[in-house]
Amino acid sequence: MTDAARTPTPTDAAADAYVQRVAALDPLVATELGIPGHEDKMPDLSPTGMAARARAAREMLSQLDGLEPVDDVDRVTHAAMRERLGVELELHKAGEDLRSLNNIASPVQALRDTFDLMATETAQDWAAVAKRLKALPKSLGGYAESLRAAADAGNLVAIRQVEAGIKQAEELADPDHSFFSALVAGARPDGEEPDPSLRRDLDKGAAAAQQAYGGLAQMLRTVLAPRATTEDAVGRERYGLWSRYFLGAEVDLDETYEWGLAELERIVAEQQEVADALYGPGTGITEAMARLDAEGTRTLHGTEALREWMQSTSDAAVAALAGTQFDIPEPVRRLECRIAPTQTGGIYYTGPSADFSRPGRMWWSVPPGVTEFSTWREKTTVYHEGVPGHHLQIGQTAYRSDLLNTWRRMACWVSGHGEGWALYAERLMADLGFLEDPADRLGMLDGQRLRAARVVLDIGVHLGKQAPVRWGGQRWNAATAWEFLRANANMDEAFLAFELERYLGWPGQAPSYKVGQRLWEEIRDEARSAATARGEELPLKAFHRRALDVGSVGLDVLRQALR
Known part of the structure; x- marks a missing residue:
């Protein structure tokens, strides 16, 4: 990339200052973004702390009112900050x-x-x-004070989530x-045992x-548990x-629910085509997956083998x-693959x-206890988390200091944009020929099927919709959702229970993927139609560069920025 650097504007200065203010209010954000000076602090999570963050957002919006956008980049910043904040x-x-x-x-x-993101090389670290x-x-x-205040205001938490919090705590x-305990036991500043004073501080x-x-x-x-609600659904x-x-x-949540059902059926039909190609007509999808696992030719043994395969x-x-x-x-071009x-x-990207x-x-x-991993299931996952998925998307944006302010590059994250891009990237890699092995394609479709299923499940449960007759015909709840999830995800049940x-x-959050x-593909198709109307072909490389x-x-x- 050799684009000429853009001259920063008053809007950029305001957005950059807002990032610094957010970093001071939430040191966890500072660590995530790599902003120094806050690594020894923790955020104020009390109602007072939450109010301070809200006040910062309101003041930023007020400041935008007094700033005139200088160029198209500024116009997007104004629109994005108004929407997010x-x-x-x-x-x-x-x-x-x-x-x-x-x-x-x-x-x-x-x-x-x-603590996973903190530097641990030196005694100072x-x-x-x-x-x-x-x-x-x-x-x-x-x-804890905030949770009590929420309960006092009648904003109750579901007992299921309270119990999950108890277990993890x-x-x-x-x-x-x-x-x-494990974290501080592994402290080796500069490769040496910490001095006695630092060791005491770490242990304390x-x-x-x-x-x-x-x-x-x-x-x-x-x-909290005695005041929790037994209802999982949050309502429309x-x-x-x-x-x-x-x-x-x-x-439109109702239209999106119906689209999710239709998309699920489409993906199942595509899976069946791949199962037929692998083992002959009439082979069940679940049977094809079981046979792939039983063959063992696409199986990794041990976490180090998994890490090496991810990296390669x-x-x-x-x-x-x-x-x-x-x-x-x-x-x-540097992506580091690690066992968490x-x-x-979970599989995730930072x-x-x-x-x-x-x-x-x-x-x-x-x-715990998982020692074997199927590459046919997870090749698409590497593309999702790495390149051209999250790493390309987030890394390229972070790199564009010549174009974007810090808030745009580092601090603004929208799940539908980011996770939607990662799923878009999975399909794109199939279209580009990187999933030519039918087994790898079946793995990609298995992931896409889960994502379509949870559009239906998530909206269905939280809006209290009636499930289709095929899935019981009754009101969606945790029990019907569990059976639906098991039928549409070929994964370990312990993982599905967590999901x-x-x-x-x-x-x-889950449907946002x-x-x-869907929205990414609509935006691309709109650009393609516009190019066709001009008598041109849409150059995908240039479209992706511009979009990212x-x-x-x-x-x-x-969508508006790309029009």
């Missing part, structure tokens, strides 16, 4: 930030997960870890098996963190708000796509720091 303020007004509790994306997990550990109890105390509190910090999580578990059990009003937050677009698959994709299908800047220190079963000193990373959280809990406690993919240069904005804003 606006919906965040709606969530704050509804009290959603005070009752954040689920099994995957709440402070229970975030306060632990930040470990001193920051010790200080952050010691700051964790106050942050958890503020979080108790695991983190266990001194014999806690993440925090770990003990304080464990005790704090024990206190949280007790509070959840004795205070709350769901519509969360859907807008995760998509950056307003969609990712490196091969970068080498094949760079310069041919995508513009991939040199720093973005947790054991939840972006690079602003200066790329910390690279983008793909993480695989392997559940179902996630959908029930994080409304609107497949709905986001916009950054992770709401999908309505993206």
